Amino acid sequence: MEGGIEMKVMTMVSAINNALDIKLAEDPMVVAYGEDVGVEGGVFRVTEGLQKKYGAHRVFDSPLAESAIVGTAVGMAANGMRPVVEMQFCGFVYPAYNQIISHVARFHNRSRGRYRMPIVIRFPYGGGINALEHHSESMETIYAHIPGIKVVIPSTPYDAKGLLISAIESDDPVIFMEPKRIYRAIKQEVPEDKFSIPIGKAKVLQQGNDLTLIAWGAMVREAQKAIVMAKKEGISIELIDLRSIYPIDKQTIIESVKKTGRAVIVHEEPLSFGTGAELTSIINEEAFLHLEAPVNRVAGFDTIVPLPRGEHHYIISPEKIYYNILKTMKF
Amino acid sequence: MEGGIEMKVMTMVSAINNALDIKLAEDPMVVAYGEDVGVEGGVFRVTEGLQKKYGAHRVFDSPLAESAIVGTAVGMAANGMRPVVEMQFCGFVYPAYNQIISHVARFHNRSRGRYRMPIVIRFPYGGGINALEHHSESMETIYAHIPGIKVVIPSTPYDAKGLLISAIESDDPVIFMEPKRIYRAIKQEVPEDKFSIPIGKAKVLQQGNDLTLIAWGAMVREAQKAIVMAKKEGISIELIDLRSIYPIDKQTIIESVKKTGRAVIVHEEPLSFGTGAELTSIINEEAFLHLEAPVNRVAGFDTIVPLPRGEHHYIISPEKIYYNILKTMKF
Amino acid sequence: MFSEFSPLEDKLFQVMDNDGNIVRPEYMPEIDGERLVKAYKDMLFARTADMMAVSYQRQGRMYTYPPNLGQEAIAGAMAVVMRENDWLVPAFRELGAWLAKGATLKEVFLYFMGYEDGTVFKNAKNILPISVPIASQYQHAAGLGYSIKYKNEDSVVYAVVGDGGTSEGDFSEAINFAAVWEAPVIFLVQNNQYAISVPFKMQTRSINIAVKAYAFGIPGLKVDGNDIFAMVKAFQVAQAHARSGKGPVLIEAVTYRRGAHTTSDDPTKYRTKEEEDAMAQTDPLDRLRKYLISQNLYDPSGEEELVAQYRKEVDRQFSEAENYAPYPLEDVFKYTYVELPDDLRQQQVEHEKFLKWKEALK
């Protein structure tokens, strides 16, 4: 208990489960479905126990077809429902890409506001769990570039709960990407009751004066480790957890870079045409005269994510972040 | 005739047709197919006459399914063929997105070089022809961001022919985007014989000292009009036609910006997370100390492309480019 | 009925022949004379509007338009059976069905003049906007079907796709989902023999489309789509099936696209005049007219006058559409999100600044 608020230790998995639980209880129009979501409770157990609690009409297994999972959500939303669908892994969203870009993102515009698409498409993404091919990629750009949808990535159990509740309550469709590498790696006290975190707001996790470090998802923790290294060298870093890939919280970023004059961006997705490019452009456009060094992108290679034995080459280490911090400081 | 080379006046449509003709004649492993590609010769008549000339086993209509069109090309390529497939419009590539990202782009890597994917996926893209929904969009980023494929966009009949020949001869898969707005708008003398233009090389269309203007596809012509306006004000502009979205010709861009100190990028696709962001980042990283103003992105709004009656709001005019040139010059 | 007209044997469900004779009276749906005349008139109105749309387009007053000529009985039948709370999930070639649902011609014209406003169908209940990506709308129909069961509503979904659309993965996925969910959806395929230039026999090797129902464990029926009676009966049976909780039905309406694919298309490139002429003999309006005359329900001598009247009405609505308000910049931004992101607002502001500057230039 903290100021009258019941707290509970949660992992990201249990926090997401809890957010779904709260919304399923509160709003009869919310349903959750996808491959193995019902009886099994999801391959990562994110929806565990929810079918038992809410029934198989509200939390259920679908046949194996991603385009149908997303496409049927469009139909449900048109009739007033708020579907939360799960894609089993980041690499299996693509069959649904046409439904996402052609309908989920466009129905509201096409119908001039008549039909809203309060759909949440959740899926685990990112590397670091020694998985098979297609299970480790990060491709936030191919969603964030689509006009008409929002893209959210939490980095802690607390944020996962608060952001997912906002996502489900959003009248716009939300792609909700879950950094599976930290699904169970971080335990945190999270309020048991409902709360929400606004979509579109980054969070300054740590104040600093010398350099702005921007990260999200599983990279936040790596960034924090790099900051410890940098601190030993007397470098004072401001850490921003982006949280919302689109809309981007320009203001928080710009204010920070105006103060520090330097920026390093960290992301798992491939470097070229990635989110780092958009952030660099924003900084270039809005804080140009304050920049003392080029914005530095620390990102995945422009290669296919290697299978587990090669993944250590690909994965961004705290050392690599630190190395780039030094490089940017010395520019 | 020019120095012994037979020239012929071509539009982009006839130049592409000519490139296909040459490669079909030369290489029995080349086939061309897609919706209405055979008997009809394509809805834009790009493949007109080719079925008659090469037979229905080499140039043919497929059933209506984009994922199958691309997915079957993967199988053909695995058995040594070089399929050139057409997606009917930019807005109908998405059903094939899974095959593109999961297989076309990955087969060579997955098989450690055993299977090459010399596949060309051609499609008309971009606005300005008063078309129905889904017929006017530009989304180069969602292809360029995928490791394992190349993305090419010609701006003239000459380039279309030379680049398409390179694309068909490339052992790597190529997304070949055709700016349909200028399919027939530009007539140009093009050599009748085979020639090729290397993928990955931008072209400096005009030398200048004050500002680097980067465009591609249908935007090159608009950029040229803006340059005329700027010239009247005594602004000397260097115009780069990017031609290859990935790989990007960093060297040409950087050299130019190092000389001019200013850059404006023009593209039809939505601003955020677009190709302009990548170009801005490259300039920021490699020409930082030479920059006298922020790199300026003139791009489509982050909205869905409006239907024809609203499209004039969305389409980038020469005036808008000129306005942004002035803005960048005055910074 | 489903077993009597088994698609496995490629049986065609037909009630009325090409000459307007009732050949299977036992399947003749009960429709009173007045309603039937209305159905004919609706089809005639739709055809008049459709043909005028083609000429407006030729005059450069409208953009690309997909003609309905020859396919009107399908919508005519839908108009008879669809209830207000039934959902219509259209593709893009169902003028009569949209009108039946309560869309106005003016809206339809607006759409093909390039206004999103034209596909809102403001006063039409339970209709989705026009869907261009082939077969993708079938998924929405399956989802609507789920929502109807979930919310305990009494609606049925009518989803439309063309013969070409049956090759898309979404076609199969959607029917499979709806079947597993036992959702009340009527999956209608307008088999007009062509997907742009590609003839049906090159689209699939299956003997017909109705037989594809076997892949999903649901009933399939191949119906003469130019026979309004057969279509009405088929819809009635399918609707009863769907409402009773037995799940979806697949209906193949065999018809012929007498016109071009769209106004940008030239069918002489891929089919013969002979074929077109032969198929003209199956025209759905002619058949219904013959029947009505034979039953003394309709006096054809008034038809010219009627058409003239319809032409006026079409023209009136077309004018209204032509005089529609210009498309404000605001509308480009307003609907991409329910909640406009700051970023987007700023893009609009910046663009307005540019427009002011441009104005000042002159």
Added chain:
Amino acid sequence: MFSEFSPLEDKLFQVMDNDGNIVRPEYMPEIDGERLVKAYKDMLFARTADMMAVSYQRQGRMYTYPPNLGQEAIAGAMAVVMRENDWLVPAFRELGAWLAKGATLKEVFLYFMGYEDGTVFKNAKNILPISVPIASQYQHAAGLGYSIKYKNEDSVVYAVVGDGGTSEGDFSEAINFAAVWEAPVIFLVQNNQYAISVPFKMQTRSINIAVKAYAFGIPGLKVDGNDIFAMVKAFQVAQAHARSGKGPVLIEAVTYRRGAHTTSDDPTKYRTKEEEDAMAQTDPLDRLRKYLISQNLYDPSGEEELVAQYRKEVDRQFSEAENYAPYPLEDVFKYTYVELPDDLRQQQVEHEKFLKWKEALK
């Protein structure tokens, strides 16, 4: 045969019963005794390797692995019928089939240890790499089929998918293309009753999978997938059909996934011990062993020794895999493109600089 065992009536094609008795001798394929014993031993070897893979994984010496237990007769039959120039287009649960094609166990282990090298199958002719995105590989099979006809080759394509995979759009699109092209493809569905936790009856409402062939106008056959004789016969008939230019065939091999979906899965969450025990009675190895014994072709008293020998061989290949060279940084970059873009080369150089710096840090 296709009409005798019509999937419409949900007929199951079976030659041998659960006790190893030949119940339909007229369909017994001609396989000589030696070949048959080899088939059994191959299946036994595959099972031994498969079970050891599961325990290696449990020991943390391999990553996620999808067990084949109970499904071995399908690959066993493929091994009998597939010719060297036939193509295998795998999913991810066909250990025996990969080995039959010429893949080594070492390679398979390498793959599940996290090396792309393990799915190159260097010495296996005409095999595609393991494909993870469900059903997407069916499209490749259709394209291969086209290329075989185009190049006038004599191969047949064996494409594999699971029961869950039949719901994906790619499944239907691919068969439709191959059917229209009359391409020589055998579309095989391993119906092991589950897609991870989702049972077959929730995957589709169709009475079986073979019946889905009607959607594409091709023959479909539902075969007892745990009966190697039925599978061999079905493949032979399908192969003859495909090679004669009649186009593809859909074969549903009814089997049971006795193990977990993968080593990360816990089937007790979604099925009962009773079901598992009952299905164990249909085990394909047991059945073939009973048959061989009844024919005096095989002496079971040697089996323990045989398995011990296999275990050694498996262990040997596993050790080789475990001692495989480390994964060089270069390999991350080398294969993304045939022609490495400068950009990518530079990323490698930059990373190497960082690694040097990091090394120096220590």
